[in-house]
Amino acid sequence: MSQLNRTKNIFNYFIFIFSLFVVGIILLSIIFPALIISTLGIHANTLDPFEIGYNGSLILLSNFIILTLGIIYYKNKFPKQIQNIISKFFQKKLSKKFTVVIILIILLPYVVFTTPELFLDESLQAPDYGIFLAAKEKFPFGKTTFTEAAEQNDRYVRMILLIGSLEIFQNVKLLPFLGSIALLLVTYIFTNEITKNRLAGIISLLFLIQSYTFLRYDSFAMYENFWVLFYVLSLYLIYKKFLTSPISYALSIFTKAFTAIFLPLSIIFVLYSNLKTKTKISILISYGIMLGLVITIWSLDASVYDNILRIDITKFFTAIVKTSYQIRFDTLLLASIFPLVIGLIIRAKHGYNIAVPILFLITGSIFAGAVIEMLSDHFVILPYRFIPTIVFFAVGIGILFNHKVDGKIHETQ
Amino acid sequence: MKHSNFLFSVIFGFFTIFTIFTFPNIDAQDEKILELEDIAKNNPKNLDILLKLAVTYYESGMCEKAISLYDEILDIRSNYPEVIFGKAICLNQLGLPEQSLLILDTVPSQNKNEIHILLTKGNSYLMLRESDKAEEYFKKVLEKNPDSESGLISMIILAKQLRDHNMAETFLAKLFGETPAPSQINPQSGVMPFALSFNDSEIYSASLQMQIRNSADKLVAIVESEKILHVPHPLMYEILDNNAIFVETIQNDAGIFEIKKIIVKDSEPAISSYFLDRATLSFDEYLVFFAYNMAIPIEEGDYTIAEWTIKKKIG
Numbered sequence: 001m002s003q004l005n006r007t008k009n010i011f012n013y014f015i016f017i018f019s020l021f022v023v024g025i026i027l028l029s030i031i032f033p034a035l036i037i038s039t040l041g042i043h044a045n046t047l048d049p050f051e052i053g054y055n056g057s058l059i060l061l062s063n064f065i066i067l068t069l070g071i072i073y074y075k076n077k078f079p080k081q082i083q084n085i086i087s088k089f090f091q092k093k094l095s096k097k098f099t100v101v102i103i104l105i106i107l108l109p110y111v112v113f114t115t116p117e118l119f120l121d122e123s124l125q126a127p128d129y130g131i132f133l134a135a136k137e138k139f140p141f142g143k144t145t146f147t148e149a150a151e152q153n154d155r156y157v158r159m160i161l162l163i164g165s166l167e168i169f170q171n172v173k174l175l176p177f178l179g180s181i182a183l184l185l186v187t188y189i190f191t192n193e194i195t196k197n198r199l200a201g202i203i204s205l206l207f208l209i210q211s212y213t214f215l216r217y218d219s220f221a222m223y224e225n226f227w228v229l230f231y232v233l234s235l236y237l238i239y240k241k242f243l244t245s246p247i248s249y250a251l252s253i254f255t256k257a258f259t260a261i262f263l264p265l266s267i268i269f270v271l272y273s274n275l276k277t278k279t280k281i282s283i284l285i286s287y288g289i290m291l292g293l294v295i296t297i298w299s300l301d302a303s304v305y306d307n308i309l310r311i312d313i314t315k316f317f318t319a320i321v322k323t324s325y326q327i328r329f330d331t332l333l334l335a336s337i338f339p340l341v342i343g344l345i346i347r348a349k350h351g352y353n354i355a356v357p358i359l360f361l362i363t364g365s366i367f368a369g370a371v372i373e374m375l376s377d378h379f380v381i382l383p384y385r386f387i388p389t390i391v392f393f394a395v396g397i398g399i400l401f402n403h404k405v406d407g408k409i410h411e412t413q
Numbered sequence: 414m415k416h417s418n419f420l421f422s423v424i425f426g427f428f429t430i431f432t433i434f435t436f437p438n439i440d441a442q443d444e445k446i447l448e449l450e451d452i453a454k455n456n457p458k459n460l461d462i463l464l465k466l467a468v469t470y471y472e473s474g475m476c477e478k479a480i481s482l483y484d485e486i487l488d489i490r491s492n493y494p495e496v497i498f499g500k501a502i503c504l505n506q507l508g509l510p511e512q513s514l515l516i517l518d519t520v521p522s523q524n525k526n527e528i529h530i531l532l533t534k535g536n537s538y539l540m541l542r543e544s545d546k547a548e549e550y551f552k553k554v555l556e557k558n559p560d561s562e563s564g565l566i567s568m569i570i571l572a573k574q575l576r577d578h579n580m581a582e583t584f585l586a587k588l589f590g591e592t593p594a595p596s597q598i599n600p601q602s603g604v605m606p607f608a609l610s611f612n613d614s615e616i617y618s619a620s621l622q623m624q625i626r627n628s629a630d631k632l633v634a635i636v637e638s639e640k641i642l643h644v645p646h647p648l649m650y651e652i653l654d655n656n657a658i659f660v661e662t663i664q665n666d667a668g669i670f671e672i673k674k675i676i677v678k679d680s681e682p683a684i685s686s687y688f689l690d691r692a693t694l695s696f697d698e699y700l701v702f703f704a705y706n707m708a709i710p711i712e713e714g715d716y717t718i719a720e721w722t723i724k725k726k727i728g
Contacts, residue, residue, distance in 0.1 A: 034624075034635045041622065041637045054631035137474065138508040216710070318637065325625075325634035325709045382708045 015268075015356055016345050019363040022320060023341050026366070027063070029324040030334060031056040036321045040314050055328070062335035070339050074346070090403040094198040102202055103188065110209055111181065117219040118173045126222040129172075136163055154298065157230075157254040162221055176224035180217075183229045184208060187391050190236040191398035194354050204398035208391060212329035217384040227256035228387050235269055235361075242275070242283050246290035253294050258385065261371055263291065265364045269357040312374055319370035319381065326383040333393055340393065343400045355399055361392040445469055460486055460493070467499060476503040494524040501533050510537035528554050532563055539571060547571055562588065569607055576613040581645040591647065595698040598644045608642040611702055617653070619702070619723045623692055628714025636709065643702035652696045653723055662727070669728035675721040692719045 029036060033053040072078055073086060094102070123129040128148075135152035139159050153159060165175035187208050192201035208214055217223045230252035237245040249266065252259040270283050327333060341359065348355040365388045373381055449466040456462050463486050470479035483500040486493060497520050504513035514537045520530055535550030548571055554564035565588040572581035585607060589597050598607060611619045619641045625633040643649055659674040677694060694701045 033632050037622075037635050037637060047624070047635065051632050054627050054629070054633050137506065212710075322634075322636065322709075325636070328633065329710055329712075383710055 011268075012348060012356055015360045016348075018367075019341050019345075019359050022363040022366055023337055025317070025320045026324045026334075027059070027338060029053075029321040030059045033321075033325070037318055040317050055331075055334075059331075059334050063338045066336050067339040067342060070343055087403065090199065090401050092199055094202070096198075099198045099202065103185075103205065106202075106205060106209060107181065107184065110184075114177065114215075114219055118171060118177055120173075120219075122172050122221050126220060128222040132162065132222060135159065136166075139163065155255055155257065157251050158224065158226060158256065161226055161255075162224070165221065172221040173219050176221045176226070177219045179224055179226045179229050180214070180219065183225045183232065183387075183391070186229060186232050186236060187394055190232055191395045193236055193239050194358075194395070195399055195402040197398075197402045200398035200402040203401050204394040207332070207394035207397045210332065211390045211394075212331075213327055213383050213386055214390055217387065220384070223382060223384040224255075225384075225387060227252050227259055228391060230255060231259045231262060231388060232391055235266065238266075238270055238273060238275070238283060242279060243286060245283060246286045249287065250290045250294055258368070258372060259388075260291070260294065261368045262365065262388070263287065265357075265361050265368075268360050268364075272353050272357040316370045316374035319373035320366065322381065323366050323369065323386065326381070327386050327390075330386075330390065333390060336397075337393075340396050340400060344396055347399065352399070355396075358392060358396050358399055362389060362396055365389040365392060446473060446475075458489070460490060464496060464499070467496075471499060471503055471506070476506045479503050480507075491519075492521050494520055494527075494530075498529055498533060501537070505533065505536055505540065508540070510540040513537045526553070526557070528557055528561060528564075531557075532567060535567055539567070539574065542574065544571060544575055573607075573609055576609065578609055578614045578616075578645045581607070581609055582647065585644065585646045589646065593646065593648065595700075598646055598648070598699070607644045607646075608702075609645050611641040611643045612639055614645070616726050617650075617723065619721060621692060621722075622720045624718040624720075625709060625711065626716055626718070627712075628716075633715065634709050641702045648699070649701060652699055652701055653725070655696075668726050671725045671727050673721075673723045673725075675723070677719045677721070678716065692717065694719070694721055 025036070030053055032050055033056075034047045034051055035049045038047045038049045073083070076083055078086070131148045131152060135149040136159070138149065139153050140156060161175050161179070162172055166172040169175070184205055188201040188205040191204040192198055195201070214225075218225065230248050234245045234248035234252060237248055249259070266287065267284065270280050270287075273280070275283070324334070341363070344355040344359040348359070366386070369381060369385050446466070446469055449462065449469055453459070453462050453466050463482055467479045467482040467486070470476070470482065480500055480503050483496050483503070486496045487500070490496075497516055501513040501517045504510070504516065514534065517530060517534050517537070524530060531550045531554045535547045535554065538544075538547035538550065547567075551564055551567045551571060554561050555568070558564065565584050568584040569581055569588065572578075572584065585598070611617060618639075620637060620639050621641060622635065622637045624635050627633055653673075661672045663670050663672060675694060677692075693703045
């Protein structure tokens with residue numbers, strides 16, 4: 001048993017250090033945007049590597065303030081009255097009906113204000129729409145010399161859903177928008193499931209819905225959220241119908257191959273879950289079978305993925321740096337990223353095990369984008385790649401504010 | 414029902430329904446097709462009308478329908494070269510080059526060396542990434558007609574597949590002449606059939622560093638890219654050679670290089686209103702190349718300072 005605990009502790013420390021490393025690079029790049037690229041980059045230049053970024057001071061200050069307030073609250077140093085009000089608020093148990101009403105109050109204005117976006121011309125908004133139309137002509141198994149279109153056709157589920165939206169509803173954006181709404185709901189359900197606290201679920205939903213990046217991409221057909229939806233659903237299904245989890249994961253991979261690289265994140269999530277060892281082994285085996293099937297299908301279909309891979313280590317670091325640029329308008333996330341990581345580490349140290357895989361999901365999903373950039377220059381890394389990070393961040397916020405007495409429900413057995 | 418069951422059923426139910434509905438969906442037919450279909454109905458044995466309808470289907474992007482009609486015609490007259498050619502083109506359109514080659518083998522021997530047959534065969538091999546065979550057929554096309562536009566374009570696309578700058582340059586010069594109009598070689602147009610990766614070139618290499626600053630001159634981001642595309646046309650090299658702002662010569666084991674730095678300040682960097690993901694270096698309306706892989710969200714007032722470094726081997 002002590003051997004098991006020791007292994008678990010090593011894992012924990014690895015994830016803590018890894019997370020601090022990733023977040024450290026991001027914060028460093030916000031404060032000094034030129035520092036890492038001018039040091040590691042290929043381009044000889046005369047830039048001042050220590051030039052402070054446009055919102056460097058603000059983000060640094062807000063991280064410091066949020067962290068300080070968090071520590072004051074954690075150490076019970078707030079005046080008693082304020083401490084009590086905050087504690088009572090977070091310990092509030094929401095009824096099912098009340099929760100449904102709150103969700104509707106959040107979602108209705110969102111749907112009303114976003115619906116006009118469905119009538120914007122996708123071809124004017126996203127240059128990739130032309131590639132999609134070219135791919136649609138050859139879908140599902142047609143060959144083409146147009147690599148970008150061939151790559152889109154390897155994403156079978158995405159193509160089916162987008163073609164379905166276009167052909168059935170005459171609007172390519174409709175299903176992607178419904179997918180975004182579903183993602184909001186799944187984020188709530190997932191947080192609620194792992195915390196057993198509806199308020200935590202609502203907080204995560206609110207965090208996601210305020211995200212600039214989420215709102216920017218929620219109705220784009222070309223940058224749809226199906227892949228994130230299926231992936232988060234696969235995590236949720238681990239707790240509910242574990243054998244269906246790999247199916248949802250496979251759907252995610254066939255929507256966007258990028259999520260294949262999330263496998264280590266899913267494995268850690270399974271290992272840290274409160275499931276029985278036998279169940280965990282079954283899930284891991286089913287993931288292995290699923291991945292085998294995915295690779296087989298790609299091989300049979302002569303997928304383009306093996307033609308567009310290469311390895312470039314420097315691209316890996318510059319890609320992590322770029323994260324801070326790409327989510328530059330997600331101010332709340334940037335302002336609270338360091339306090340959240342510290343908060344989750346503290347919660348994990350106090351035995352709230354689920355904080356560890358969520359921390360790994362947040363920083364691992366950032367890391368995954370960098371790995372992809374290291375492996376291929378075929379893909380343009382657009383900010384929507386960070387939507388899983390924002391979702392896991394939202395779940396992390398929910399966990400941090402989860403004050404349920406039975407918070408240790410998901411300890412490893 | 415547990416909400417997990419419900420959620421699971423809803424998502425997978427939706428997915429199944431869309432799979433069923435999406436595949437067989439066919440676009441609405443235009444008037445011309447309706448008219449031809451009507452005529453064909455009354456003249457089911459008239460091969461000319463059937464062929465006309467099949468070609469119209471193909472032109473309207475209905476390759477599956479065109480193929481079944483071509484098959485009907487071939488059932489009546491198996492050695493019909495135009496029909497075999499039409500079917501082969503459709504099969505290529507559908508991304509089925511192996512089947513296209515099979516049907517092209519049935520073309521009567523007297524028609525086998527016709528330009529459109531040779532081109533279609535070459536394109537099938539191009540899709541199969543069998544470059545040698547593709548080149549063999551495209552060369553046959555150009556032997557028959559050295560000015561064939563389709564033949565020249567096919568050779569350029571093959572050069573792109575082979576990443577052969579010299580070959581691309583040769584055929585681009587033949588296609589466009591020495592002084593093309595800017596719109597003819599704009600690498601941002603369409604699917605960029607003529608653009609090649611700059612760094613695959615044996616003579617040139619380039620990198621780009623771009624500062625993004627906000628309206629208050631504060632640094633937002635700094636990005637670099639080596640993935641730079643250009644059109645390998647002699648004119649492009651002329652532009653590159655004449656557009657030097659700063660030149661330095663270096664020597665290393667790989668040879669002697671001339672390095673140029675070109676700094677461009679853009680007050681309107683946005684290609685799309687949302688993201689900055691490419692930069693262009695223009696000269697006399699000619700876009701030299703652009704880089705991407707670095708989409709950064711931007712807002713009003715943001716501007717870029719792009720610093721291009723172009724390295725040319727001179728000895």
